[in-house]
Amino acid sequence: xxxxxxxxxxxxxxxxxxxxxxxxxxxxxxxxxxxxxxxxxxxxxxxxxxxx
Amino acid sequence: xxxxxxxxxxxxxxxxxxxxxxxxxxxxxxxxxxxxxxxxxxxxxxxxxxxxxxxxxxxxxxxxxxxxxxxxxxxxxxxxxxxxxxxxxxxxxxxxxxxxxxxxxxxxxxxxxxxxxxxxxxxxxxxxxxxxxxxxxxxxxxxxxxxxxxxxxxxxxxxxxxxxxxxxxxxxxxxxxxxxxxxx
Numbered sequence: 001x002x003x004x005x006x007x008x009x010x011x012x013x014x015x016x017x018x019x020x021x022x023x024x025x026x027x028x029x030x031x032x033x034x035x036x037x038x039x040x041x042x043x044x045x046x047x048x049x050x051x052x
Numbered sequence: 053x054x055x056x057x058x059x060x061x062x063x064x065x066x067x068x069x070x071x072x073x074x075x076x077x078x079x080x081x082x083x084x085x086x087x088x089x090x091x092x093x094x095x096x097x098x099x100x101x102x103x104x105x106x107x108x109x110x111x112x113x114x115x116x117x118x119x120x121x122x123x124x125x126x127x128x129x130x131x132x133x134x135x136x137x138x139x140x141x142x143x144x145x146x147x148x149x150x151x152x153x154x155x156x157x158x159x160x161x162x163x164x165x166x167x168x169x170x171x172x173x174x175x176x177x178x179x180x181x182x183x184x185x186x187x188x189x190x191x192x193x194x195x196x197x198x199x200x201x202x203x204x205x206x207x208x209x210x211x212x213x214x215x216x217x218x219x220x221x222x223x224x225x226x227x228x229x230x231x232x233x234x235x236x
Contacts, residue, residue, distance in 0.1 A: 002204055005157075005176070005204055005207050005208065005211075006177075008154065008157040008161075009161075010176070010177050012076075012154070012157065012158060012161070013072045013076070013177035013178065014072070014177075015072075016068070016071055016072035017068040017071070017072040018068065019068065019071070021064065021067045021068060021071075022085060024085070024089070025067050025085075025088065025089070025092065026064070028089060028092055028093075029063060029064055029092065029096075032092075032093075
């Protein structure tokens with residue numbers, strides 16, 4: 001019985017997970033990255049290279 | 053395009069999973085994507101708090117669920133019908149048991165509490181361990197375990213899959229008898 005439930009859980013979950021990511025998110029990430037580049041705020045350890 | 057090893061590049065790979073998780077919480081497609089959007093913004097702005105080498109998906113999921121509980125749940129109290137799934141499911145006369153099961157499942161799943169849906173998705177669907185889920189939910193491992201058990205039990209009840217009646221319910225009459233005997 002638990003197995004059936006888990007199967008259903010995974011199926012419902014993966015139906016969404018295998019959808020293509022909506023454009024809005026790709027755009028959002030691009031915008032965020034561009035904002036970062038533009039601002040050039042000093043980041044604490046984590047950014048290996050500054051892109052000029 | 054600059055060539056750099058930016059861990060934030062990994063974010064996009066987690067988006068499908070984040071959407072699926074968000075949907076399990078909000079039960080509404082539009083709100084789910086709004087939730088993911090806010091989570092992305094949060095994650096980006098506090099990315100320095102992410103420890104490289106640790107589980108980014110877990111970190112992102114934690115942001116999604118925290119955002120849900122702090123913001124969306126309040127807004128969402130009125131939204132009861134997840135994408136019209138309930139009305140859709142009632143009208144369905146399935147061709148085979150598999151599809152009926154799926155629709156029944158969706159309806160039943162929607163009736164669980166937020167915390168129950170969350171923990172079932174984390175553990176049952178996404179495959180996090182109890183320990184990982186506990187960390188993400190900010191609660192004890194024991195709580196996650198008992199919550200998962202109770203959620204599974206409740207789901208089984210709602211889907212009429214009890215140990216006594218392991219019936220394939222396709223018959224309306226049988227269904228109403230079973231639902232009378234359980235305090236649904």
